Amino acid sequence: MHVEVRDLNKHFGDFHAVKDVSFDIAKGHLIGLLGPSGGGKTSILRMLAGLENPGSGEIRFHGKVVNHLPPQERGIGFVFQNYALFKHMTVFENIAFGLKVKKTPKAQIRDRVMELVELTGLKGFEQRYPHQLSGGQRQRVAFARALAPEPQLLLLDEPFAAIDAKIRQELRSWLRELIERVGITSIFVTHDQDEAIEVADEIMIISQGRLEQKGTPWDIYKNPQTPFVATFIGESTVVEDASQLKGFEHAVEGGHTKALIRPEYIEIGLKNEFTMLSATEKGTVKHLHFRGSQWMVEVDVQGHKLITYRSLEKTTLEIGQQIRVLVHRAYLFNDSNSWVVENRLKEDPMPVMI
């Protein structure tokens, strides 16, 4: 289903939960609404479902305004954070509920439920009650129940929040595959960026009720359009005054400019590991954390703490050791603007001819 949202607003008392949010979602896409808790993601989802009335703005499905339609008429499936399974019904009855309401013939209900039971790997559990299932199984029942009436839009509110880490990983890829197979337009809410990056075709970053950026995970990672997005996605350190960084002295425009630096923007090493020593500056190793496949290194550069990773293959550093640090690029921002800059010194001003 093609979804269009225009200038959506929502107030809860004095609290402005959703502010002028507009977006389009193409048919068949899987969208992640990502942002910190309390940012208005769930409110947007609930308004799409019709569980909450927008203060102002328009929601269109297939080009038709659906603002006035109750949830019963919207043709959506909703998966709640805590699944909200009907606890006094068996797995079979839970999945069949939407079809029963539609007065589907019994034989057809049976076929459809069994098909979904098969699809979600719940075979053999049809006669169990929700309290006899594990968290992951309940989650699958919730998916199956939402999918049974063949909705055109699937809405998922923090679908993996209540599941332990290992199974979460499994369920993510399972969900991704399932949605691809069914081909249903889906929107899910999450506060976990790994989850959004891994699962979604496109991510919408929501903060304090505003849509900060919409794009593919790669886009958002590479070209964050607002400082919030830059700090929210990926790991990063913020340097208060960007001009103090070597190679960025003249990159600063206007007034006070801050620099945001991701671990992968930084290269560290011993003197002999750099071909262009002039672009590097001195640093001291402050802390070393072993992260399984690499070292996480905290370096002190002129009083700024920078974080980066170092391969296990290279010489192991020691705390207090003097090393060289090269900042390849930085995401600069001030009150009015933000932009990405490469280290100027990297492009050797006086290439040595051999």
Place this chain on the structure above:
Amino acid sequence: MRRLLIGLTFAVFIVLLIIPLGRIFIGAFEDGAGGFLKGLMRPEALHALMMTGLVVLVVTLLNTLFGIMMALYLVRAGWLSERIKGLLNSIVDLPYAVSPVIGGLMIVLMLGPNSIMGAFFEGIGFNVVYAFPGMVIATLFVTFPLMVREVMPVLQELGSQQEEAASTLGAYGWRTFWSVTWPSIRWAVVYGLVLTVARSLGEFGAVLVVSGNIMNKTQTATTLVYQDVENFNVAAANGVALVLVTFSVGLLLMMEWAKKRKEVH
């Protein structure tokens, strides 16, 4: 010391509960089984028991219906502001705090023959006070919080997500109530129902004021017992009292059973 406390507790229990119960039992059969039956078979006793039965029946039906609705609105209604809900919620408990006699008096003042509303109803030939409707209203007043207070916490704990899930699956209000809400609250309703029956069976003060205690007309079992005692007809009073006690004990057992089920679901 410990033995003394245990002994004291049991003594209080026996003096307060067991001895009076036994006394009623012995008193009822003071003149043998024949005397017991004779006391019960008096026309005024039969009528009083019937009145009590009718009041219990009507009050339980009305209280169950309106109690569930009130609980639903207080917990779920989005169209009521939180403030109004809070106010209504505290008013629901009023009958706990107000003496039943005062409750009955309020009804007499509001709907009695000397009031505007009472005169209006009397004009159209519908007597409220000193008649059956008044007794029902008085008993409803006393029992109203019982159902609401049983159902509300269950609804609150249940949350609205299952109901919302039902609505996204296409189910409207009525269907959602019967297939999602009702199975979760039914044991709380049964518990509230038993409480209501027990309370209306034993209600005395409010009914006494409103009914006028007219023999063979508005007299209930409890007010009859009161009158029998006043007339030194103790054996008959014990007989009627024993019937009420038997019902109450039966209800208590049912209550225990309902409570267990309530905890399970």
